[in-house]
Amino acid sequence: xxxxxxxxxxxxxxxxxxxxxxxxxxxxxxxxxxxxxxxxxxxxxxxxxxxxxxxxxxxxxxxxxxxxxxxxxxxxxxxxxxxxxxxxxx
Amino acid sequence: xxxxxxxxxxxxxxxxxxxxxxxxxxxxxxxxxxxxxxxxxxxxxxxxxxxxxxxxxxxxxxxxxxxxxxxxxxxxxxxxxxxxxxxxxxxxxxxxxxxxxxxxxxxxxxxxxxxxxxxxxxxxxxxxxxxxxxxxxxxxxxxxxxxxxxxxxxxxxxxxxxxxxxxxxxxxxxxxxxxxxxxxxxxxxxxxxxxxxxxxxxxxxxxxxxxxxxxxxxxxxxxxxxxxxxxxxxxxxxxxxxxxxxxxxxxxxxxxxxxxxxxxxxxxxxxxxxxxxxxxxxxxxxxxxxxxxxxxxxxxxxxxxxxxxxxxxxxxxxxxxxxxxxxxxxxxxxxxxxxxxxxxxxxxxxxxxxxxxxxxxxxxxxxxxxxxxxxxxxxxxxxxxxxxxxxxxxxxxxxxxxxxxxxxxxxxxxxxxxxxxxxxxxxxxxxxxxxxxxxxxxxxxxxxxxxxxxxxxxxxxxxxxxxxxxxxxxxxxxxxxxxxxxxxxxxxxxxxxxxxxxxxxxxxxxxxxxxxxxxxxxxxxxxxxxxxxxxxxxxxxxxxxxxxxxxxxxxxxxxxxxxxxxxxxxxxxxxxxxxxxxxxxxxxxxxxxxxxxxxxxxxxxxxxxxxxxxxxxxxxxxxxxxxxxxxxxxxxxxxxxxxxxxxxxxxxxxxxxxxxxxx
Numbered sequence: 001x002x003x004x005x006x007x008x009x010x011x012x013x014x015x016x017x018x019x020x021x022x023x024x025x026x027x028x029x030x031x032x033x034x035x036x037x038x039x040x041x042x043x044x045x046x047x048x049x050x051x052x053x054x055x056x057x058x059x060x061x062x063x064x065x066x067x068x069x070x071x072x073x074x075x076x077x078x079x080x081x082x083x084x085x086x087x088x089x090x
Numbered sequence: 091x092x093x094x095x096x097x098x099x100x101x102x103x104x105x106x107x108x109x110x111x112x113x114x115x116x117x118x119x120x121x122x123x124x125x126x127x128x129x130x131x132x133x134x135x136x137x138x139x140x141x142x143x144x145x146x147x148x149x150x151x152x153x154x155x156x157x158x159x160x161x162x163x164x165x166x167x168x169x170x171x172x173x174x175x176x177x178x179x180x181x182x183x184x185x186x187x188x189x190x191x192x193x194x195x196x197x198x199x200x201x202x203x204x205x206x207x208x209x210x211x212x213x214x215x216x217x218x219x220x221x222x223x224x225x226x227x228x229x230x231x232x233x234x235x236x237x238x239x240x241x242x243x244x245x246x247x248x249x250x251x252x253x254x255x256x257x258x259x260x261x262x263x264x265x266x267x268x269x270x271x272x273x274x275x276x277x278x279x280x281x282x283x284x285x286x287x288x289x290x291x292x293x294x295x296x297x298x299x300x301x302x303x304x305x306x307x308x309x310x311x312x313x314x315x316x317x318x319x320x321x322x323x324x325x326x327x328x329x330x331x332x333x334x335x336x337x338x339x340x341x342x343x344x345x346x347x348x349x350x351x352x353x354x355x356x357x358x359x360x361x362x363x364x365x366x367x368x369x370x371x372x373x374x375x376x377x378x379x380x381x382x383x384x385x386x387x388x389x390x391x392x393x394x395x396x397x398x399x400x401x402x403x404x405x406x407x408x409x410x411x412x413x414x415x416x417x418x419x420x421x422x423x424x425x426x427x428x429x430x431x432x433x434x435x436x437x438x439x440x441x442x443x444x445x446x447x448x449x450x451x452x453x454x455x456x457x458x459x460x461x462x463x464x465x466x467x468x469x470x471x472x473x474x475x476x477x478x479x480x481x482x483x484x485x486x487x488x489x490x491x492x493x494x495x496x497x498x499x500x501x502x503x504x505x506x507x508x509x510x511x512x513x514x515x516x517x518x519x520x521x522x523x524x525x526x527x528x529x530x531x532x533x534x535x536x537x538x539x540x541x542x543x544x545x546x547x548x549x550x551x552x553x554x555x556x557x558x559x560x561x562x563x564x565x566x567x568x569x570x571x572x573x574x575x576x577x578x579x580x581x582x583x584x585x586x587x588x589x590x591x592x593x594x595x596x597x598x599x600x601x602x603x604x605x606x607x608x609x610x611x612x613x614x615x616x617x618x619x620x621x622x623x624x625x626x627x628x629x630x631x632x633x634x635x636x637x638x639x640x641x642x643x644x645x646x647x648x649x650x651x652x653x654x655x656x657x658x659x660x661x662x663x664x665x666x667x668x669x670x671x672x673x674x675x676x677x678x679x680x681x682x683x684x685x686x687x688x689x690x691x692x693x694x695x696x697x698x699x700x701x702x703x704x705x706x707x708x709x710x711x712x713x714x715x716x717x718x719x720x721x722x723x724x725x726x727x728x729x730x731x732x733x734x735x736x737x738x739x740x741x742x743x744x745x746x747x748x749x750x751x752x753x
Contacts, residue, residue: 034304035159036576041339042155043578044189044387049343054366057375060474061483061577067343068186070365072470072666074482 017078066077103181218357270341400447409440438615452494454664479562508575520709526665649696696751706738
């Protein structure tokens with residue numbers, strides 16, 4: 001039998017783009033190619049970093065706050081960052 | 091007495107930390123702006139003297155890290171490693187210290203000693219962040235200078251600290267970041283494999299780390315330097331540890347956390363800052379657009395209401411006056427000399443000169459918006475539209491600069507990280523109607539369309555932008571395979587504008603425009619004058635007329651006579667030349683004369699098609715030269731010219747035929 005890869009939901013992970021405005025999450029990993037991983041991790045998107053959603057209208061780019069910096073991300077880029085919701089937040 | 095000594099100091103820092111302000115404070119006006127060799131990345135150098143030491147300052151490009159993600163990062167690190175400056179001053183934003191220290195974590199393993207310029211401490215204090223520079227200094231083992239560069243605070247201490255570091259013989263021993271424990275063994279394994287095979291001036295430990303970070307440049311370097319079997323072993327290790335990029339980055343952030351723990355006290359609950367309040371509106375998908383439209387409208391109205399009268403003043407009192415002066419002085423002299431001086435040289439220089447007011451005002455407005463931090467928001471709001479063309483928000487600023495002049499627009503595409511994004515933006519920039527085209531529009535529309543003139547003018551601007559959007563979508567699909575680069579952009583804090591920074595920005599942009607456009611326009615004006623006078627001395631039988639007559643059949647499709655075609659061709663030198671050429675071709679003494687003649691010669695349909703072609707036509711020669719320079723490719727430059735020829739004539743024919751049908 002093939003080993004089962006746990007789904008995001010089983011791991012309690014969501015995509016950064018799904019985080020609602022004002023909510024905070026913890027970066028789990030970035031599922032992307034080397035270039036994007038490198039650029040994002042330099043800006044502070046490293047495992048265990050706290051990231052807060054500043055603006056998210058459900059379409060178009062989002063603004064997040066990470067390590068005292070506000071960063072605009074395309075929706076596609078935000079979908080590649082997996083995060084854990086911080087306890088007690090939706 | 092101390093001997094006269096020369097040292098070199100490199101300024102490093104992430105974008106938006108006030109690095110240019112520090113550079114400007116240190117060097118004043120004794121700075122030189124050029125390009126890094128072989129790159130279209132701006133290089134600023136300057137000097138100052140202190141205590142008998144001449145200090146050369148090199149402003150490195152603003153970069154978030156020293157991994158080869160972009161040309162800027164490559165330049166910055168190559169400079170430090172290969173040119174080995176005596177001191178590196180790392181400018182950081184105290185209000186975002188963690189992220190800013192990332193670059194410092196990359197600078198410390200390099201040989202040049204680092205001084206930390208802790209800038210914007212006022213902003214940090216406003217946000218309730220308390221920093222103890224002495225504690226930070228002790229933790230990092232390097233000098234820390236607190237600064238507020240915009241208020242000229244700390245600059246003297248920075249100069250003293252640089253001085254001490256150079257005079258002081260004691261060894262420079264900073265605390266250097268180390269890799270995360272789980273990857274230490276791998277790092278050592280790589281080090282053992284490549285030791286003694288790393289070319290000068292690189293260090294084994296640094297190269298090993300960059301290999302683990304998947305740095306393309308260093309991978310290529312080592313692939314060339316290592317024997318094949320060893321490279322294969324190294325490569326196998328790297329493939330097995332692809333997660334090392336993240337491990338190295340988080341290792342640096344962990345180190346930063348440890349270094350700043352004692353020196354940094356943050357406010358408990360995040361308070362709502364001014365930036366947050368402003369951004370609720372400025373980045374809103376609807377209100378953000380309204381605000382952007384309002385700001386742009388304001389920029390335009392200021393540019394034209396203040397700039398246009400100044401332009402007229404310069405034109406009558408400087409250009410025409412000097413033309414009169416020259417012709418008076420040359421009475422009795424050879425006619426060709428008068429022609430060369432007045433039509434060729436004064437005409438060319440005058441063209442450039444009369445654009446100074448409009449360009450200065452436009453550049454100053456842009457500089458103000460950039461310095462205050464608004465431009466990033468404009469890019470953010472426009473991202474969803476740029477998206478349709480396979481571009482992202484960062485392409486908006488250069489395109490917008492195009493409303494002033496296409497030359498700085500094309501140069502401004504440097505901020506776009508991906509080559510294809512930059513190329514596509516360069517291809518689209520000429521479709522942004524520049525001030526020169528607006529001048530033609532403003533002159534011709536009232537002659538034919540009376541009260542509807544402003545409507546027609548705005549319609550034509552709208553048409554240009556629609557064509558730009560359609561071309562963007564098509565080019566992206568056909569020529570670039572529909573890919574899209576990642577959109578990642580810092581939104582800096584808003585701040586009070588610094589007039590010095592804006593002033594220097596305007597100065598540099600204008601200077602580079604005049605250097606490039608000025609010479610090209612001057613030379614081409616003389617060439618054009620030659621074509622219009624040779625071989626017979628009369629324009630009707632000149633080479634220029636022959637070219638126009640050759641193009642007459644094409645012109646007929648658009649309702650344009652050969653004279654109109656010639657006028658169009660001369661707009662290649664500078665857009666507003668088409669009015670001057672019409673003046674000469676129709677023997678009108680001055681513009682007022684032309685204004686009376688034109689409506690009798692052209693039907694409104696033909697005038698409309700002339701304007702359409704004029705708006706979409708190949709850009710002026712200065713822009714084409716800049717496009718070639720920035721795209722660094724003949725293929726793309728020629729493609730753009732051919733594309734615009736087809737588009738403009740196609741649109742002209744369509745508009746004329748339809749307008750003629752309707753009447």
